[in-house]
Amino acid sequence: MGASFPAVPAWAAAVAAAALIAGWAAAGQAVLVAAAALALHAVFRPAGRPRVLSLAAALAWGCVLALGWHFAMDGFALRYVWLYSSAELPLHLKLANVWGGDEGTTLLLAACCLSLAASGARAGADAARWSVAAAIAAWYALTAAWLAPFAATPAEWLAQAPSQGMNAHLMKIWMLFHAPLVVLAYAWTLSLAAPALAALRGAQPAWPGLARARARRAWAVLTAGIGFGMVWAFEDAMYGQVWHWDPVQTAAFCLWCFLCAHLHGVAGWAPGRKRGWAVPWAALLAALMAPLAMAVTRNPMLASSHRYVGADSWIVHFALGIVLLLAGLGCALVRSGRGGKDASPRAASGIGLWLAQLGLLAAGVAALAQLAFAFGAQAGGMPRPEEYKPFLAMLVNLMPNGSELDALRQAFDQWDVDGYVLARLLLAPLVVLGGVGGWYFFRRLSKRAGWASLALAAALAMLGAEFGGLLTRGYAGMGILSQSIVALLPLLDASLVAGAYLAAGCLAWAGVTAWRLGWKGVSVSAPLAAIHAGVVLMLWGGMMAIALNSYSQHELLPEGGLAEAATGWVKDRHGYTFRLAGVRFGDADDGARRGENGIRAVTTVEVRGARGEIMDGQTLYRDSRSLPERYDGPMRQVCELLDYRYARHVTTPGYLLDPLIDHGWGRSVQFWISPAALLEAAAANGEPPVVVAVVKVFPFVSLLWTGLVVAALGGLWLALLPQREVSAARGSQAGSFRAP
Structure with a gap:
């Protein structure tokens, strides 16, 4: 049966399916079901499996392309497009909404799995009686068909609004x-x-x-x-x-x-x-x-x-x-049951x-x-322990509404992962991993280098524990994290030493390998060095940014009234002087989900740095509610900007608050400005509005970004390297100087 399928080029089948569904959206469901049926057929029939899976993958990718077409053309007659898009969105965001919801994400995953199953079958790696790869692909193709990304929008939805809009x-x-x-x-x-x-x-x-x-x-x-x-x-x-x-x-x-x-x-x-x-x-x-x-x-x-x-x-x-x-x-x-070991076990x-x-x-x-x-x-x-709710007691005193208070308690009672417990579980193994990794790479140069370097790294770690390492000495207790971080500082410092030891060992090994073996050594050692050094930079940047961050908060009184909303210069303890130069209000018609009277505000901020540099930029605030009741006090705004759980509690799919960020090599600074108080200036009390500004400083975040780029590029280099070149280089390297 499998051999009877015509040898239609995959790209032609994909284009034909996409054209059919673009012109007749209702056909998308049938095409998806056909792709799933073909994948199920391939699970149990090795004969013709590559061709069948290739056709199934082409049909799935045709569905993905057609869905992108309907998003680009504002095809709100499709329920999925109506739920996640809007005519006001730029084209790139319309296309990104292909994976903006469950239906599109599952369809994309199914298409990727089908393609991988097909390529494996063509390469001869899937000749077994039952295909696990095809079964997984069929599973997700059936799930995508069940979620029905090409279902029609109910008439009452279209009558209610032309589209729902994108999550802000x-x-x-x-x-x-x-x-x-x-x-x-x-x-x-x-x-x-x-x-x-x-x-x-x-x-x-x-x-x-x-x-x-x-x-x-x-x-x-x-x-x-x-x-x-x-x-x-x-x-x-x-x-x-x-x-x-x-x-x-x-x-x-x-x-x-x-x-x-x-x-x-x-x-x-x-x-x-x-x-x-x-x-x-x-x-x-x-x-x-x-x-x-x-x-x-x-x-x-x-x-x-x-x-x-x-x-x-x-x-x-x-x-x-x-x-x-x-x-x-x-x-x-x-x-x-078969004994578990090969007849001729190797070393x-x-x-x-x-x-x-x-x-x-x-x-x-x-x-x-x-x-x-x-x-x-x-x-x-x-019950979730009270120490996990640092802002709840403060917020309880500010809640005028009983139903809102009940919703807030429910939000804070909901469990999530305890980061402090997990950090305690992970830091000790992390120190061991760094030590083992550094020793491993130095030992590949010589036994003496391995043990001598390990002793030096251990001595540095013990000195740090005795006299205080970088994070222990630098911690000032002025950041977003609670004092619970203090108990972890010695382990964090030890992790930094272990990471540096790993990076040094890998770089030393890579340098010697490249020198002795030429290009063959570079082709393997350089990406491995990039990966390990990049991960260490990520570790250093992430730990220092999270442990040594600090923040300050300010209440700004606009001098120019609601129209100008300008304030005088404010001096921040981090060395920055800033002011609000103005706020522009408008309707929230940027394509995000909105209510009847959504508000969008762009705040212009002028900043003078500690070294006299001058910069300016803007922060963005939008809300689907015209006068959000939950922003009627400065303390609430501060809690929202400092506690992500409360920020989740007050948010809606139509709400957004973006900061102005100054990225530097030494630190990255966020200026969070919530102009919601200006919206309440029209209230009957006539009191001047108070605009809350929170300044957050994260040191050495640049190391994290650099490490991510270096590690990802090293991984990509290694992934694209031909397998025969990897094996040859490793064999030459092992035969030349690897320690016994």
């Missing part, structure tokens, strides 16, 4: 990069399930080169996707900083750790090797974390700034993760790589356990 928080250029990169990384990671299950049941003679390349690509793309998300979060009031262990961030961190563990052992993996279980298990854990992360994104149980509001597909993703876990356990039991991998795998697996499992605990605590009705 998503109206950023980063929407073009963050979401699709993460989805692509999830698809590449899911493709590791098939070789992992084969290895666990003993049917994998060697780790496939295609799967190894896909794991490297998944890591590089996921790192880049997380990086774009960090930049985005730094600009958004619901975050205000690069990381705060949001449940979705925690799930992505788990996946990243499992991918790292897999990549640290996959090059030397072979059946029967000692401690070889970690490589396939890490690959399978990474694969099942992809659907689990998507389930967390769609499940409303935990408090989260990532949320597909109204989505109910989390059970589909969760079920796939459980199926993969049970399949892995079953394969491991089958392997155990074990290096102890350094093995310890790195263990450390990364432990970090991922610790984060996953904390995430599971949060879900269990919420499901079991366990």
Whole structure:
């Protein structure tokens, strides 16, 4: 049956499907069902599998292209387009809304999975009786068909409004990069399930080169996707900083750790090797974390700034993760029954790589356990401790409305991941990982270099613990974090030393390798050096920014009235002098979700730096409510700008507050201006409005951005390097000077 399909070029099938659905949207559902049916056929029939999967992938990509066409042409007759877009949006944001909701994201993931399954079948890597890759792709194609992205908009919706508009928080250029990169990384990671299950049941003679390349690509793309998300979060009031262990961030961190563990052992993996279980298990854990992360994104149980509001597909993703876990356990039991070892076991991998795998697996499992605990605590009705609610007592005294107070208590009682507990669990393994990694690379130069460098790093860490390291000495208790961070400062300082040791070892090894082996050495050592040095820069920048941040708050009295809204110069303790030069109000008709009288305000800020430099810029405020009741006091505005949980509580899909950010090598400074008080100036009391400004300073964030770029580029270089060149370089390197 499979051989009977005509050899239609995939691009032609995709174009034909896209043209059909662009002209007749109702056909999209049938095309999606056809793609899912073809994928199901390929699951059980090896004959013709490459051709069948290629056709299924072409149909899915045709659906993606057609959906983009309907967004670009304001096809609000489609329910999905009506829900997420608006005629006022610029073209790039209209197209970005293809993955702005659950339907489009799942469709994109299904198309990526189908393409990967097809390419694997064409490469001869999927000739088994049952295709795991095709089954996963079929699962998501069926889910996309169930979500019905091409369903028609109900007539009453169209009568109510021409479109609902875009979530204001998503109206950023980063929407073009963050979401699709993460989805692509999830698809590449899911493709590791098939070789992992084969290895666990003993049917994998060697780790496939295609799967190894896909794991490297998944890591590089996921790192880049997380990086774009960090930049985005730094600009958004619901975050205000690069990381705060949001449940979705925690799930992505788990996946990243499992991918790292897999990549640290996959090059030397072979059946029967000692401690070889970690490589396939890490690959399978990474694969099942992809659907689990998507389930967390769609499940409303935990408090989260990532949320597909109204989505109910989390059970589909969760079920796939459980199926993969049970399949892995079953394969491991089958392997155990066969004896579990190859007839001619080979020598074990290096102890350094093995310890790195263990450390990364432990970090991922610790984060996953904390995430599971949060879900269990919420499901079991366990009360959330009061120390997790630093702003609640203050806000309770400001609440005039009983229903609002009840909603606020519910928001603060909802569980999320405890970042302090997770930090305590992760920091000690992080120190060990840095020490092991640095020792491993120095030891590849010589035994003496390995042990001498390890002793020096340990001495530096102990000196830091005795006399206070960089973070311990620099901490002033003037930041957003509570005093709970004080107990972690010695471990944070030790992590910085361990990270520096790892980077130094990797760079030294890379330099010697390049000098001795020429281009072959550069082709492998340079990307590895970039990856490890980039991760260390990320560690340094992130830790210093989070631990040493500081803030100040100001209440500004406009001098020019509501029209001008200008204020006098205000001196900030960070060395900045600034003032509001004016506020321009207008209707919120920029394409975001809006109410009947939405407001949009652009505040012009003039700033003089500590060294006399002058800059100016603007902050953006918008709200779908004309006179938001929740902004009737300066203290509420301060709490919103300092506590992301309260910011989530007061926000709506039509609300946005963007800061003015001054990026520098030494520090990045945010100026958060909430002009909501000016909207209340027309109130009957006649009192002058008070505009709240909060200045947040994050030192050395530039190291984080630099590290992300360096690590992602190193990962991309390694992912695109031909496999034969990697193997040849590694073999030459091992034969020339690797320590015995």
